[in-house]
Amino acid sequence: MRWLAILVLVGAVAGVPALPQEEEVPVVTAVPPADGSPAAPEPAELWVNGNAAYEAGDFGRAVALYREMREMGVDNGHLHYNLGNAYLRAGELGRSIASYRRSLRLLPRDEDATANLTFARRSARDEIAPPEPPVLLRTVLFWHYSLAPVEVLRSAVLFGLGFWIVLAVRLYRPASEVLRWSAVCLLVVGLALAGSLVAHAAFSSPVAVVLPQEIDLHAAAGEGSVVRFQLHAGTEVRVVEQRPAWIRIELPDGERGWSRREYLEIVG
């Protein structure tokens, strides 16, 4: 039984991914297959070529290559950050802000992404504060807003692992107060971490970013409805209701309106 516990611990430590390293990725050259058909590009190749296209000022191609990486299942804060830069250079303010927001969700302590998001927001025309969770919530659930979801999940798993280990040791040292309180603390922290993830998934409302230069917000879900107000590219609003073709949004002052779904990009 003990060897199994040790094996799990070693595996857990080995499973923690290495911290982002700043080394350059070597230039990758695709080797065509023997039958002559075009080779499917690897993510590393797309990454290098996307960066090269960005440096060369071909921002449209950079966007296409980064997006191809995403379609291949690559999902990380650095990719969203670069995608945000490429969108911004290509003049797509709304998509750029949406990408920076995704980047910050995955890398919440990334100062570069924060700076670029602030820069992009300055270009938005509407004077509307982006929707943010209340200060009280951010203070109480500080870990949730300073850690990426996957970090919270891994922390919850590790705290859970620690809890079970302490509980197992306590079988043989039942009188130990240190073990008792350690188990309680590990359980509380683990539940808080996992609970904040569940609560966020269940109760938080998504945010949408306006994509076109100008969109009409209708009083009802239909083109024939009266246009209540207009929003401009890059404005971030809270989503209150979603239909297949229409999305209802709410401004910080409580005003609500319906927009066609294709005019907004929803960020989780």
Add this chain to the structure above:
Amino acid sequence: MDGSTRGWSFDWRRAAALVAWTCFLGPAGAGAQEPDRIQVTVDRNQVALGDQLYLTIRIEGSPDEPPGLPELPDFRVLSRGERRDMQITNGRVSNSTSYNYLLIPTRAGSFEIGPATALIDGAEVRSRPFTIQVSAGEDQSDEQDRDLFVTSTVSTDRPWQGQQVIYTWRFYSRVPVGQGSIESMDFGSDVVVEDLGEVRQFSTSIDGVQYSVNEVRKALFPQRPGELTLPQTQLRVQVEVEQARRLNPRRSIFDEFDSLLGTGGRWATKYLLTEPLTLDVRPLPPAPAGWNGLVGDFDIGASLSRSELQVGQSATLEVRVGGSGNVQLLTEPDIPELPAFKIYPDQPDASIDRSGHLLTGRKVFRRALVPLVAGPLDVPPIDLVYFDPELGDYATRSTERIDLEVTPADGEEELMLTESLAPTTGKVAVRILADDILPIRRAAAGIASVTPQGWRLWVWFACGVLPPLIYLALLAHHRRERRYAADRTLRRRQRALRDALSVARKLRSGAGPASAAEASRIVRRYVGDKLGVEGPALTPSEAEAALVRAGVDGALAGRCRTLLERLEAAQYGLAPVAGGGGLAAETSTEGLSDLIKTLDRQLRGRQR
């Protein structure tokens, strides 16, 4: 004698009941051999307008899907849930499902309730149709003669698109009523609705009859042209039906308590419906430039806080827009270009008044104007375009031109609006000349996915799932060890059979004192382990006595003693093993295993 008489007396009531059962229930029972698998029943088939009736669809067995209701265009239908029943009659289980509905007639007349349908075991079954009579009610003919009624009206039935329509709903009553609630006042997505104040309560007299009135007002804004139907509004209200008892002059003190606690009298639920209303919404004509959706009666005004100021000083321009109509769409009007000013916008003030008879609102937009040049300047008129339903056309209202006199700044100080000076050192603060985004990332981390994949995913999964399982296994092991520690013979008892069979399997075949001694040791050790005594020290008689005390029957214990005695004799050469009355067979692996297993079964049975 009395007892004998009672014993033979003819109980004519029982006999009559038996005859009745035979005559009436008997045939009914025969007919019930093929019952309707779907039955539709109502609690009554004659109602008055304003009353309601309960309809139940009962289906024998489990339907594949909810039943299809018959066409009921003259009733409002409200589902009241379903119920499943199970009956056991003469050992036969039958179940049924009942679907309950509340029907509220919307007009008087005689209505045939068509068949309800259901799908049972793939076959469609239909109920029998029946008729319901809905009377207009004794007071239906004349509105003012009724005790309770509701009305709904609109301020105009031919509004323009976006025009404010006041919808007024009233509930008139001249009898005591209890709790009431409006169950449906839904105007659909084609109408934007704004509440106009709280529910108003007042009294009114209709042809000399005093009524208590509850009034609800809403401002409706039709969003599309064409015909719009405002659906019926339904009120559910509790009405006291036993007024006579409560008006009795000789009411007791208990009636007072009833009144205090609200438990006296009987209350009935009434449903009152308004008539549906239709709006013929007129489309708006093509809009002129500058119109932002306002429909109603609006006005605009503007003022400047100062009419004389110096270059660099600021004055507040206040633009006030307000009126009645769709005030949610009030936005800042287009302010003409003011190249001679630097402009700083301010937060607007908005207020919407829902307390009056109309929805009115007002917004005040403010801007700080800082003149950049000296001389006579002006703020040109600001236009507000809106659609006036009274005129049936668009109208424009404008502010007056505002003149102001700007004089040069004192001391000819250069205006530097974007720089700030440190007050103590006089040094110029750093100016950000330009800004740009930070460069892209090139690190290898851009290729990896955040979510673990491959074997790492399995490691994380194992970290989440395995620890509780491992802990449970450890817990079970720990508890077993504690039990062994508390009862030292427990481990021997639990392992006795396994150990004995294990050694018996290795028993040397053949005859001779050695194998007899080994077989004897196996049996003694098993008995000793199982009974918690020192096995090798047991004599055959002691082993028999111990087994009998432990609950083994005497024959088996005797067989065990005999075997041990014969094995002792063979061990010391007093009797041969081979051919010794089947001793060889009994001391074989199979023979010993059989004996030990038989002993173990009996001992385990007794221990339980």
